[in-house]
Amino acid sequence: MTVTDISHPAPASPTLLDGPALWPAQAHTPTVLGRQLVVERGAGSWLYTTDGRRLFDGTAGLWHANVGHGRPELAQAAYDQMRQLETFHIFARYANDKALEIGEVLAEISPIDRAKLILNSGGSDAIDVACKLARRHWQREGRGSKKIILSREFAYHGLHAFGTSIAGLEFNREGYGSESLVPETARISLNDPAQVEALITELGPENIAALVTEAVQGTGGVNPPAPGYLEAISRLCKEHDILLILDEVITGFGRMGTMFAAEYYGLEPDMITFAKGVTSGYAPLGGVMVAPRLWEPFYQDSPNTPIFRHGATYAGHATACAVALKHMEILESERLVPRVGELAGVLGSALDNLASQNPLVAQVRYAGLLGGVTLSDQLSAEQVCDDLVELGFIGRPLRGNTIQISPPFITTDSELLDFVAAISQAITERGAK
Incomplete structure (x- = not known):
């Protein structure tokens, strides 16, 4: 077994050292540089990136975009x-x-x-x-x-x-x-x-x-x-x-x-x-x-x-x-607070169904319009969230191998159900690899 001397780390590659001046937040920089999704526009519950992607904002940014993006x-x-x-x-x-x-x-x-x-x-x-x-x-x-x-x-x-x-x-x-x-x-x-x-x-x-x-x-x-x-x-x-x-x-x-x-x-x-x-x-x-x-x-x-x-x-x-x-x-x-109560019921039912139908889901948790999907140990929430991007949805990996769900309050029932369905698809496809 090779032991790495962490007091003298290996020098970073020139590609990483010559990357953007912006230091990414909460990131292991070598694994995100070159893979960053650059968001340039938002409208409602959707985000648009500089490389042409349209992504459902399933996390409301960092839990905050409650009324959606781009409100004039x-x-x-x-x-x-x-x-x-x-x-x-x-x-x-x-x-x-x-x-x-x-x-x-x-x-x-x-x-x-x-x-x-x-x-x-x-x-x-x-x-x-x-x-x-x-x-x-x-x-x-x-x-x-x-x-x-x-x-x-x-x-x-x-x-x-x-x-x-x-x-x-x-x-x-x-x-x-x-x-x-x-x-x-x-x-x-x-x-x-x-x-x-x-x-x-x-x-x-x-x-x-x-x-x-x-x-x-x-x-x-x-x-x-x-x-x-x-x-x-x-x-x-x-x-x-x-x-x-x-x-x-x-x-x-x-x-x-x-x-x-x-x-x-x-x-x-x-x-x-x-x-x-x-x-x-x-x-x-x-x-x-x-x-x-x-x-x-x-x-x-x-x-x-x-x-x-x-x-x-x-x-x-x-x-x-x-x-x-x-x-x-x-x-x-817009009566968005009572609307959250309606969406909370949709989310809870969808997550209960996900847990009962997908054996790779270890647990689901929810309260209000907040949900967490904890994966079995054979999967990585980070990898599944990467797969979600390819399906057109943004989730976020959290502690405990958990995927965050917290969409904007303006989200439709169908958008929320599509998001949970995409999570199920990403989990199943990742588990089959």
């Missing part, structure tokens, strides 16, 4: 706002009208009563702010030992410092010289409340600031919660005075057939992080919905009132907020 009214909203004011910051005495307006709209639909909104540029930003606010809250309360942030096995919460530190996907945590970029983090069981309670006891609730969880895990493999799990950890958080942060970057704004997964599962979180679906990806916007117990101490009319040091250049970006406002109108006028 969203482009017009951005154009009109940029002509008036591209943006102005929201620091100290200053604000811009669109940031104030979207704040009111989001507070009105938030599952958190009397929520305040912290705006930023995306989900990773939102997680960083939420985890910082959790720690800041307990420091201000004089309970400085409460620092640990809990998160679930297989969790994904972006790739900023806090998101990397609380990742339940170990490959996103490795290689940075420490077990956790930000100290005091720990992982809890994917679906076992008894294990969660045992870990809380072991660590000491007096040392735990918050528990962060996706309602339905996305990148971790499309993992809906086991029945009663979210309710159980919510109860544990209340019993032990641990803040509950619900990551709704994927599930927020309709993906479950309700506006938020908090409503779907009957949860009362202290914070909700959001991004993607607030604009359907037409502009980078994210943020945190914050409960009164956290924001009220920073609003007291006193010279001794503390400051929470959040904010970035593009927080409350006026153009992004204008796009979000128009996007909210589209969700309502």
Whole structure:
């Protein structure tokens, strides 16, 4: 057996070294360079590449293209706002009208009563702010030992410092010289409340600031919660005075057939992080919905009132907020959230049929308009997704040898059924090779 010295890797081939200047994200570069599909146009649920392919967007981009691609009214909203004011910051005495307006709209639909909104540029930003606010809250309360942030096995919460530190996907945590970029983090069981309670006891609730969880895990493999799990950890958080942060970057704004997964599962979180679906990806916007117990101490009319040091250049970006406002109108006028409920039924039935008819499918999972197809060990989800491209469909391989399904809300029943049929065909043909 030949042992490769990883400290002195073999030089890359000239072809790879002379490739595009753009460094591909989340990629093993030698296996994607030269194979990249360059998307140049989108319309509805379909994408068009520079080499002439027409592909069904079965993943809504990275879970975000909920109202579909190429919506002229969203482009017009951005154009009109940029002509008036591209943006102005929201620091100290200053604000811009669109940031104030979207704040009111989001507070009105938030599952958190009397929520305040912290705006930023995306989900990773939102997680960083939420985890910082959790720690800041307990420091201000004089309970400085409460620092640990809990998160679930297989969790994904972006790739900023806090998101990397609380990742339940170990490959996103490795290689940075420490077990956790930000100290005091720990992982809890994917679906076992008894294990969660045992870990809380072991660590000491007096040392735990918050528990962060996706309602339905996305990148971790499309993992809906086991029945009663979210309710159980919510109860544990209340019993032990641990803040509950619900990551709704994927599930927020309709993906479950309700506006938020908090409503779907009957949860009362202290914070909700959001991004993607607030604009359907037409502009980078994210943020945190914050409960009164956290924001009220920073609003007291006193010279001794503390400051929470959040904010970035593009927080409350006026153009992004204008796009979000128009996007909210589209969700309502086209009744897309109830439409998701209809599509969810179509998806669930189709996946159950797939699992019963194709022996190469190990398991299917679904919740709302989110689905995962886990393949038997003899197949590779990555290879099957490559085969799907040749059939005219985009899927995405996830942890656990799973194929992601999360199409736009405007998808037709027949398009969704065709997508599942293509997955079955790709699996069968790959299995026969």
